[in-house]
Amino acid sequence: KAGVTQTPRYLIKTRGQQVTLSCSPISGHRSVSWYQQTPGQGLQFLFEYFSETQRNKGNFPGRFSGRQFSNSRSEMNVSTLELGDSALYLCASSALGGTNTEAFFGQGTRLTVV
Amino acid sequence: TQLLEQSPQFLSIQEGENLTVYCNSSSVFSSLQWYRQEPGEGPVLLVTVVTGGEVKKLKRLTFQFGDARKDSSLHITAAQPGDTGLYLCAGRRAGNQFYFGTGTSLTVIP
Numbered sequence: 001k002a003g004v005t006q007t008p009r010y011l012i013k014t015r016g017q018q019v020t021l022s023c024s025p026i027s028g029h030r031s032v033s034w035y036q037q038t039p040g041q042g043l044q045f046l047f048e049y050f051s052e053t054q055r056n057k058g059n060f061p062g063r064f065s066g067r068q069f070s071n072s073r074s075e076m077n078v079s080t081l082e083l084g085d086s087a088l089y090l091c092a093s094s095a096l097g098g099t100n101t102e103a104f105f106g107q108g109t110r111l112t113v114v
Numbered sequence: 115t116q117l118l119e120q121s122p123q124f125l126s127i128q129e130g131e132n133l134t135v136y137c138n139s140s141s142v143f144s145s146l147q148w149y150r151q152e153p154g155e156g157p158v159l160l161v162t163v164v165t166g167g168e169v170k171k172l173k174r175l176t177f178q179f180g181d182a183r184k185d186s187s188l189h190i191t192a193a194q195p196g197d198t199g200l201y202l203c204a205g206r207r208a209g210n211q212f213y214f215g216t217g218t219s220l221t222v223i224p
Contacts, residue, residue: 004156033212042116043157043202043214056211090156092212102147103204103212105156 004093004106012112018079021109025072025093032074037088049074081113117141118205118215126221127193135188135201135218143205146179146186151200193222
């Protein structure tokens, strides 16, 4: 079956703009998590959605938000972009979200803020 | 503060050598995953370990979960250039949240 699909793959935005990233999970997976990856900070957890509800949230400012649709597809929005938001944004999907459930990652969206 | 610390952070070895990467924490995890990531791509799941003391082998890779489920190791035998990449451990706790390690960047020189 198809893997996790993230769009777009690459994005260049100007400081102050807003951006929306999309993630389509593996068919049948209901949990979608978002991560920010930078060389200095590694993989940082943003939030997790399960059945259209945000279930967990990391330590990021309110400029970072997300949502999940009834078909489990998820979007992540970043408003008022800052240079420090430049990063690889990764989405991971998992099935029922149990404690031993594995997460599968998409290829990521490379966001560059100039 | 990272919940999971990996060591070493960087490793450069010759083809054919053996190596071990460590993933340590003071917290207990219900399961632990190891991923390998290549530049510009998402992490790819290698293995999941669940039981304390569990050992799993994947060809030349051997993964071990500590008895107390707080740490893990990845051992690669006879490393090859194709093993080059960023190795990440990720521990899962209650609430389905993953905590990622700091990563080990491995370069295998032909």
